[in-house]
Amino acid sequence: MKELDLWSMLFVFMLATFIGFxxxxxxxxxxHTPLMSLTNAISAIAVVGSIIIAGEQKTTFTTVLGTVAVxxxxxxxxxxxxxxxxxxxxxxxxxxxx
Amino acid sequence: MNAEYHLTxxxxxxxxxxxxxxxKWLSHPKTARRGVFAGVLAMTAAIGGTLLHHxxxxxxxxxxxxxxxxxxxxxxxxxxxxxxxxxxxLSHSFGGLAAGLVGTAKYMLWLDEGPEALSKFRMTxxxxxxxxxxxxxxxxxxxxxxxxxxxxxxxxxYKNQNLINLAxxxxxxxxxxxxxxxxxxxxxxxxxxxxxxxxxxxxIIPIGGADMPTVISxxxxxxxxxxxxxxxxxxxxxxxxxxxxxxxxxFILSVIMCxxxxxxxxxxxxxxxxxxxxxxxxxxxxxxxxxxxxxAAQILESAGKVVVIPGYGMAVAQAQHRVRELxxxxxxxxxxxxxxxxxxxxxxxxxxxxLLAEAEIPYEKLxxxxxxxxxxxxxxxxxxxxxxDVVNPAARHDKSSxxxxxxxxxxxxxxxxxxxxRSMNPGFAGIENELYFADNTLMVFGDAKAVVGDLVKELSxxxxxx
Numbered sequence: 331m332k333e334l335d336l337w338s339m340l341f342v343f344m345l346a347t348f349i350g351f352x353x354x355x356x357x358x359x360x361x362h363t364p365l366m367s368l369t370n371a372i373s374a375i376a377v378v379g380s381i382i383i384a385g386e387q388k389t390t391f392t393t394v395l396g397t398v399a400v401x402x403x404x405x406x407x408x409x410x411x412x413x414x415x416x417x418x419x420x421x422x423x424x425x426x427x428x
Numbered sequence: 429m430n431a432e433y434h435l436t437x438x439x440x441x442x443x444x445x446x447x448x449x450x451x452k453w454l455s456h457p458k459t460a461r462r463g464v465f466a467g468v469l470a471m472t473a474a475i476g477g478t479l480l481h482h483x484x485x486x487x488x489x490x491x492x493x494x495x496x497x498x499x500x501x502x503x504x505x506x507x508x509x510x511x512x513x514x515x516x517x518l519s520h521s522f523g524g525l526a527a528g529l530v531g532t533a534k535y536m537l538w539l540d541e542g543p544e545a546l547s548k549f550r551m552t553x554x555x556x557x558x559x560x561x562x563x564x565x566x567x568x569x570x571x572x573x574x575x576x577x578x579x580x581x582x583x584x585x586y587k588n589q590n591l592i593n594l595a596x597x598x599x600x601x602x603x604x605x606x607x608x609x610x611x612x613x614x615x616x617x618x619x620x621x622x623x624x625x626x627x628x629x630x631x632i633i634p635i636g637g638a639d640m641p642t643v644i645s646x647x648x649x650x651x652x653x654x655x656x657x658x659x660x661x662x663x664x665x666x667x668x669x670x671x672x673x674x675x676x677x678x679f680i681l682s683v684i685m686c687x688x689x690x691x692x693x694x695x696x697x698x699x700x701x702x703x704x705x706x707x708x709x710x711x712x713x714x715x716x717x718x719x720x721x722x723x724a725a726q727i728l729e730s731a732g733k734v735v736v737i738p739g740y741g742m743a744v745a746q747a748q749h750r751v752r753e754l755x756x757x758x759x760x761x762x763x764x765x766x767x768x769x770x771x772x773x774x775x776x777x778x779x780x781x782x783l784l785a786e787a788e789i790p791y792e793k794l795x796x797x798x799x800x801x802x803x804x805x806x807x808x809x810x811x812x813x814x815x816x817d818v819v820n821p822a823a824r825h826d827k828s829s830x831x832x833x834x835x836x837x838x839x840x841x842x843x844x845x846x847x848x849x850r851s852m853n854p855g856f857a858g859i860e861n862e863l864y865f866a867d868n869t870l871m872v873f874g875d876a877k878a879v880v881g882d883l884v885k886e887l888s889x890x891x892x893x894x
Contacts, residue, residue: 336549339660339668346669349448350676356455359684359771359796360785362778363512365454365677366648370519372447372467373655373674376526378478379662383533384493385484389540392533397489399529402522404497405504407471410519412505413512415464420785421457423792 364417371410377403432480439477440666446470447670451677457791474666509786510743513775517572517644520651524564527654531557532621534661539614546611550661555604557657558617559624564650566628571643574632575775581637589634596627635696638817640775642685642696649678681777688771688797690823690833716852719870721879724846725886727870728754731808731844733764735800737837738780739773741814741849745876751813752787754880757887767793768800768837770818801838810842812863814849814876820861830859845869848879 357365380403383396446466453463479487507515531554538545573579600623607616635643652674659667686693719727728734736755742748758765767789773780781794804810812819819839822829839845840863847864849871863869872879 335663339663339665342665343656343659343668343672346672347676350451350673351680353448353451353455353673354677354680357451358456359769359778360457360781360791360794361454361460362681362684363516363776363782364460364778365451366516366645366681366777367512367519368450368454368464368467369648369652369674369677370516370523371471372450372670373523373652374519374526375443375447375471375474375667375670376523376530376655376658377471378474379530379658379664379667380493380526381475381478381490382481382483382662383530383537384489385481385486387485387489388537392536393489395529395533397493399526399533400490400493401497401500402526402529404494405501406519406522406526408498408501409504409515411464411468411471412502413507413515414467415461416505417509417512417782417785418457418460418464420782420788421460421791422785422788423457424790 360421361418364414367410367417368414371407371414374403374406374410377407430482432482436477436480439473440664443470443474443477444666444669446473447673451673509782510746511576512782513640513644513779514572514575516776517568517575517647520644520647521565521568521572523651524561524568524647524654526561527557527651527658528561528565528621528624530658531561531661532617535614535617539612543612548608551608551611553657553660555608555620557654557661558620559600559604560650560654560657562621562624563628563631564647564654566625567632568628568647568651570629570632571635571640571647574635574637575640583636584633589630593627593630596623596630600624600627637775638772639689639696641772641777641779642682642689642691642693644776645678645681645685646693646696647678649675649682652676652678685772685777688835689831690835714865716865717870719846719872721872721874721882722886724870724872725883727844727846728758728763728809728811728883729761729887731758731763733766733807734758734809734811735766735768735804735807735839735842736811736813737768737770737815737819737839738784738813739770739815739818740775740779741816742876743774743779743783743814745814747813747877747880748783748787750877750880750884751784752789753884754887755789755793757884761887765793766795766800766803768795768797768804770797770815770837773815773818797835797837804838804841807842808844810839810845812839812845812847812849813880816849816861817859819847819863820859821866822859822862826862839863840866840868843868846872848872848874848876850875 380399384400387393447470450463450467453459535554574581604620652671655671755765769780821840823831823834823836
């Protein structure tokens with residue numbers, strides 16, 4: 331492993347954490363439940379790592395692990411985005427019929 | 429470095445930017461749905477870019493897993509909103525599981541390649557990923573079980589609990605460190621997994637239902653951090669970024685939840701809230717006043733300003749739609765109705781807001797604790813529906829109370845306080861609520877849904893009097 335990669339990854343991690351703090355601090359408290367389900371779906375980006383393990387088929391065992399991981403991440407992606415949108419649709423400025 | 433490598437990296441770069449936009453747009457209800465769209469776009473781009481990867485030899489298993497994940501994911505998105513905390517906990521556990529499994533698979537693959545593949549850096553990242561992933565997996569499953577009430581929501585405690593838990597974590601980390609230095613001792617690896625799984629279970633067992641908002645935020649953070657660790661293992665900057673966004677979000681929410689309860693992380697994790705004080709609750713019998721729904725309806729009708737304070741009891745009774753009808757009736761009479769939301773009301777951050785939004789109450793009527801408290805003295809009626817500890821004035825002055833110092837909604841400062849409650853039994857935490865014994869408080873006994881329904885009936889039956 332090249333030293334440079336470790337450091338550049340640490341930089342990315344630090345910068346992303348700061349961006350995360352700044353962006354999320356501005357999220358209205360109204361939307362904290364959708365925030366959690368959305369970040370849930372976003373962190374299911376783990377699917378990209380799982381896909382490679384399931385697809386490269388090096389050993390049966392790792393293929394099984396990769397496939398289960400793809401399944402778990404995909405469940406989070408689908409249900410996370412869908413339920414976030416479902417909840418956000420409900421936030422209306424005025425009630426109906428007014 | 430071939431063309432597809434660069435194309436993949438480009439999609440990852442675009443996905444990273446879109447994820448940040450996604451969260452930025454979530455800051456306001458007006459732009460929030462655009463945020464979901466950006467997130468979906470980012471995810472599609474990232475998955476598309478990954479499928480270009482030259483090491484993929486077959487798409488069969490990927491396709492099967494994607495289809496199966498979709499089949500399970502769609503119904504999970506359709507759960508009733510009262511069950512959203514459980515669903516969220518379950519998805520944290522899936523996130524942890526994926527991280528743990530990928531870490532394990534990577535270890536096995538590099539083990540086959542020989543010791544030079546298992547550098548200290550890779551092993552450190554793998555051990556962190558596996559410990560965080562598997563403890564999040566079982567911890568979140570336990571939290572989900574508690575929220576769904578498959579396992580008792582009461583804190584389960586035993587002697588030397590904290591000592592045993594910490595010892596278990598120390599052993600998991602100790603074995604993990606050992607395997608970082610001796611990566612070929614593969615027999616140790618299952619031990620790391622086993623101890624992490626066990627620690628996750630034991631960590632959540634002593635935590636009570638009232639602490640779930642903090643715990644679920646903390647697990648959110650762990651799930652994000654395990655994705656970060658996966659990014660370090662796979663040298664994938666997209667994973668690091670997305671995981672860091674999730675991790676920082678969970679962390680911020682945990683801090684907000686802890687502050688809203690005036691407690692520290694360690695106190696939530698190791699405090700077993702609601703255990704000690706049950707004995708102290710048996711004080712002298714104090715008197716309280718009760719009112720019928722008819723009396724309460726009259727008080728509400730003659731009020732100019734009503735502040736509704738909902739709590740988990742409203743969610744349990746599924747009373748939010750009745751509350752909406754009450755809101756309609758009162759608004760029709762020109763009463764100014766506001767909703768005061770305590771940050772830890774409900775079982776996860778923002779839970780009350782979502783339930784009230786589902787009942788089509790306009791979001792601008794939902795007010796945060798800090799904004800409503802200065803106005804409470806001008807309110808004619810504070811209507812407490814299924815909230816308890818978050819309106820207990822003892823938190824302000826009674827140093828012996830377990831909730832002393834916790835910020836509360838000042839329901840007692842309103843001219844009249846109406847509290848809807850099943851009985852005088854102290855709530856989950858076993859803490860007597862002074863509010864119920866105050867001179868200006870009237871208790872309305874019954875199920876929240878039934879009582880609010882009665883109020884609506886009373887009010888709609890008397891139209892035209894005003």
